[in-house]
Amino acid sequence: MALRKGDIIKVSFGALSYKGYGLGTYDGREVAVPGALPGERAKIEVLRRPRHRIVGRLVEVLESPYSRVEPRCTHFGTCGGCLWQDLPYEVQLGLKEGLVREYLEDHLDGPLLPILPSPQLWGYRNKMEFSFDRGPEGVVLGLHPRGRFDVTFDLSECPISPPPFPKVVSFVRDLARRTSLPPYDLRTHEGLLRFLILRRSPKTREALIGITSSGRHDKLTLVARELGEAFPEVRGVVGIFNPSPGQFAYGGKREVLWGEERFREEVEVGGKRFTFYLSLVSFFQTNSGGAERLYEVVREFAGLSGRERVLDLFCGVGTIASVLAPESKEIVGVEVVEEAVEDGLRNLRENYLGNVRLISGTAEDALRSLDGPFHLAVVDPPRAGMHPKARRELLELSPDRIIYVSCNPKSLKEDLEVLLKGYRAVRARPLDLFPHTPHVETVVELVHR
Ligand SMILES: C[S@@+](CC[C@H](N)C(=O)[O-])C[C@H]1O[C@@H](n2cnc3c(N)ncnc32)[C@H](O)[C@@H]1O
Known part of the structure; x- marks a missing residue:
């Protein structure tokens, strides 16, 4: 019988989408359900009359390998925000690490290091x-x-x-x-x-x-x-x-x-304190303590000696450029939002960093006019990942190493598929900057083949 909106079905879930939806099959069709987890069997309400994929609402978990906890927020279940507030934090971390492992599995030529937790589990959003x-x-x-x-x-x-x-x-x-x-x-x-x-x-x-x-x-x-x-x-x-x-x-x-x-805003990385003035539209990681942890990982992967020329693509207000500047010879940052570049220039003066230059424009356009060579390019694109032209131009520019900072394992995988033509991914580290949600941050180090 054809499924209709409102029907209740029982589904076993075997995988997790990058959005954190449990993925299962019913009658040969994929079922995607927010809140359902791999290894679970659950009662699902069909939300829309399905064409190809069935999108459902979790009604009741029937069997699960995971324990659930009492969610803190009265809006849990209604709010579109915290999908995983009813999961113990250790379980959330395990799921996120598993998600990154699944997406990077065929692309990583070295260790996937254990996920780093968020320093703060509640009240972390800035x-x-x-x-x-x-x-x-x-x-x-x-x-x-x-x-x-x-x-x-x-x-x-x-x-x-x-x-x-x-x-x-x-x-x-x-x-x-x-x-x-x-x-x-x-x-x-x-x-x-x-x-x-x-x-x-x-x-x-x-x-x-x-x-x-x-x-x-x-x-x-x-x-x-x-x-x-x-x-x-x-x-x-x-x-x-x-x-x-x-x-x-x-x-x-x-x-x-x-x-x-x-x-x-202030962050402390590598024992140094950096000040960032931020206007309303300028990007800053939404978890300040998590940002410090993220930049520590970038700094560790960069392993700079003070002699390197570094490119910071998608640089925002120059956070990564600033953190790496004391250990580099020269840094060039590229950012599309003009106000962020203005904030960035002020921040460089505020932090007495004279070896960073910021360019206002898109990565895909700016890359063509940059003079190499660069020893390292740090790439931290928005959720959608890199523009295909930016990937091509980066391969052309051919820095010795790339550190890719990703907030979306799906676009990370797509970008890696192109970048791996010239590079090997030698290590990766997931981090949690968004407790109680399925979002996961990943830092990957790529070295020239
Ligand atoms: C994930 S944020 C990273 C910012 C910075 N690295 C940080 O950690 O604060 C991505 C940045 O890329 C910028 N951006 C988006 N599309 C861009 C493009 N095509 N070219 C250059 N910058 C872009 C956004 O404005 C944003 O500041």
Whole structure:
């Protein structure tokens, strides 16, 4: 009988997708279910009338090799965030290491080193984006239920965020209700408030707030001032005006509504402390303690002597370049976001690093105009991985070694398949920067054949 939406089926799961979905088969078709794990048998509700792949909701685990724990968050199960909050941390680490092993298995010509845990298991996030919506009691401010980007639930707690974040969310929600600022409606494209972006350094305790709205409104300045005055950690409140129907938190004109446009983050790597000023749109790893651990691994794999020319592709505000600069002769960084390059230049001065040059542009374009040779290229692309042209140009540039930092084992594997034409992957180390989620970071060292 043909399966329909809402049907309940029993499925055995044998694998894990890179998104952390349990993968099984039913009637010859693949079944993908968030929360299900390899080795488990479970009752599944079919969510959509299936064509090729069955996407389901976990109803009940019937048999499992894993123990489950009580999740900390009341939103667990609804929230699209922490898929694995009901798994013991050791189990999460084992699954992540297994995922990396599976993706790298045929490509790694050396050891897969044990996964490094996150230094902090709770309250580790230094950045969160919350959405505004409309509900029966007025403005709703929170996160999306799993797989529903058109709906938002009111957030009351978020144990992976630092304690000030839920407090700011509730303050802004009350303020929006009090000042009658309307949330943006995705269906009618009317209304104002779209996203609340919170960033905070656990080291300096400085914070920056972003409010994305469909346009400018005088009341936004009042909201920004109230926020700045209520939370002493806040350095500034930045408005982003996005009038387009596209639901982008960072797209649009920006204006400082109150205070400063940057906040200060700090990391300590190799016994040295580095300062990074960050504007709202500049990338920084979302787990600050995890970032320190990640950069230690990059530094260890780099093993620099002070004589090397190093390339830092996808350099953000110059974090990896800065950390490696004291042990290199010269570093060139490439980054597409102009503000990140501006922040980076300031950060280099702040950290007294005179041997780093930053180029604003895409990796795929910049690589062509770079003069080699480079002893080492550190490559840390976004989730989608490298542009095919960037992979080709990097092979052409032919640095002696490459350190690839990946936040997605799937795109890592795809990029390696090309880079391995000229290189051998000699060691890899997974790290956990996102406890309670299936995300995993991996550092791979490649040496020229
Ligand atoms: C994963 S982040 C890494 C940043 C930095 N290495 C760090 O650890 O803070 C990826 C960076 O690549 C930048 N980026 C995205 N696409 C790019 C491209 N085509 N060329 C250059 N940079 C790009 C993003 O803006 C982001 O700063």
